[in-house]
Amino acid sequence: xxxxxxxxxxxxxxxxxxxxxxxxxxxxxxxxxxxxxxxxxxxxxxxxxxxxxxxxxxxxxxxxxxxxxxxxxxxxxxxxxxxxxxxxxxxxxxxxxxxxxxxxxxxxxxxxxxxxxxxxxxxxxxxxxxxxxxxxxxxxxxxxxxxxxxxxxxxxxxxxxxxxxxxxxxxxxxxxxxxxxxxxxxxxxxxxxxxxxxxxxxxxxxxxxxxxxxxxxxxxxxxxxxxxxxxxxxxxxxxxxxxxxxxxxxxxxxxxxxxxxxxxxxxxxxxxxxxxxxxxxxxxxxxxxxxxxxxxxxxxxxxxxxxxxxxxxxxxxxxxxxxxxxxxxxxxxxxxxxxxxxxxxxxxxxxxxxxxxxxxxxxxxxxxxxxxxxxxxxxxxxxxxxxxxxxxxxxxxxxxxxxxxxxxxxxxxxxxxxxxxxxxxxxxxxxxxxxxxxxxxxxxxxxxxxxxxxxxxxxxxxxxxxxxxxxxxxxxxxxxxxxxxxxxxxxxxxxxxxxxxxxxxxxxxxxxxx
Numbered sequence: 001x002x003x004x005x006x007x008x009x010x011x012x013x014x015x016x017x018x019x020x021x022x023x024x025x026x027x028x029x030x031x032x033x034x035x036x037x038x039x040x041x042x043x044x045x046x047x048x049x050x051x052x053x054x055x056x057x058x059x060x061x062x063x064x065x066x067x068x069x070x071x072x073x074x075x076x077x078x079x080x081x082x083x084x085x086x087x088x089x090x091x092x093x094x095x096x097x098x099x100x101x102x103x104x105x106x107x108x109x110x111x112x113x114x115x116x117x118x119x120x121x122x123x124x125x126x127x128x129x130x131x132x133x134x135x136x137x138x139x140x141x142x143x144x145x146x147x148x149x150x151x152x153x154x155x156x157x158x159x160x161x162x163x164x165x166x167x168x169x170x171x172x173x174x175x176x177x178x179x180x181x182x183x184x185x186x187x188x189x190x191x192x193x194x195x196x197x198x199x200x201x202x203x204x205x206x207x208x209x210x211x212x213x214x215x216x217x218x219x220x221x222x223x224x225x226x227x228x229x230x231x232x233x234x235x236x237x238x239x240x241x242x243x244x245x246x247x248x249x250x251x252x253x254x255x256x257x258x259x260x261x262x263x264x265x266x267x268x269x270x271x272x273x274x275x276x277x278x279x280x281x282x283x284x285x286x287x288x289x290x291x292x293x294x295x296x297x298x299x300x301x302x303x304x305x306x307x308x309x310x311x312x313x314x315x316x317x318x319x320x321x322x323x324x325x326x327x328x329x330x331x332x333x334x335x336x337x338x339x340x341x342x343x344x345x346x347x348x349x350x351x352x353x354x355x356x357x358x359x360x361x362x363x364x365x366x367x368x369x370x371x372x373x374x375x376x377x378x379x380x381x382x383x384x385x386x387x388x389x390x391x392x393x394x395x396x397x398x399x400x401x402x403x404x405x406x407x408x409x410x411x412x413x414x415x416x417x418x419x420x421x422x423x424x425x426x427x428x429x430x431x432x433x434x435x436x437x438x439x440x441x442x443x444x445x446x447x448x449x450x451x452x453x454x455x456x457x458x459x460x461x462x463x464x465x466x467x468x469x470x471x472x473x474x475x476x477x478x479x480x481x482x483x484x485x486x487x488x489x490x491x492x493x494x495x496x497x498x499x500x501x502x503x504x505x506x507x508x509x510x511x512x513x514x
Contacts, residue, residue, distance in 0.1 A: 131312020
């Protein structure tokens, strides 16, 4: 690229590491990628990280990316952060963390989540107000855990942030979040709204109203949790809203000009959706299946479904991002491959064998105490068929969650108008032939495997470009082509295998899996 072409930086601050991409703002070409690791600590359900380490990792990753891109620092015009969702960051009066952050996968708040779900009118009321029933992952449950187990720290808290909020504030000095990440807290959504945080003008960073996408914080829920609204960041209209420029200290740390525009940023799932071109200016009601340690299904929609099996998130662009999650996906199948002494690609269709690989319990369907189940073995069973059945069981579970998501959004999964839309397959599993073949066979749908690998960071880069130019970030990502990839045609749907797995799940769930 020409040396004077503008570039933007997208940051993906995930559980395990920070990744920063330097992107040509006009073409979307990734010029360089920088990485830096995080440390996660904890046993017995605890999962914690030091927020100061996230900042150090961001600085290291951004500096490395700019260096390797070979562009002058003056070429950088915008930056945005996408972060792991739900984490609880509590700051003291000096602005420093009072303790390590409780991460999304910290399960210790499960009792507090169950208690919250039964309060304020019960699960249906929570769905109507926030789009989600409280679970251990939500920030509200983590705050309740802190109040129960560390009341002195809760009382000393001067600010409550999500991971990406904390980093945006380190960059700009401004306390701001976006609807997408805020919708994973358990205190953002429909109903009574709270005023902006101290020091933030009500407009445009703190929209108010009662329609869910711009509803702000629910005052009754905050009161129930004992959180003063002034402890929370203001809510920008979208993740691409410009919220400020780099502070002198941040500019010096990053080696960038202070004039770099910083977007509000968002959560990692919302940024991935932007990177895929999902949203009001792109693809609506087009499903995504992410195959990782857990399986995730989501789609950008214009209305928010109220389904207890889904998280009714907002998207970064003003639409919605309902999301379903299964606990057992690639890691569970890899465990079967290890037990069988097979390479993960050395696989055959399962035949009569059915495997429900629920090694860590299961979230969708709701079987938290389940264990793995294998049935249908014969003397002639080939180990590769057992591994194939593990793939089938995991794929069936995530595709069943996808059907539930589509149905909750008012779409008939069997209607050709919905079924002919390709599944966008992302995550580590999307790079494996066995996974793509199994998903195609059990779904009977075309599959698109995007060529880009760093979709969260690319989505954040599109948010940064939108903050600089005023363009819609989904339109930016669509023009860049970050969600494009090889489209694999549909295979005849293997209804025999699907029905066999469904029968086993139905019969086993009340006893063996309970």
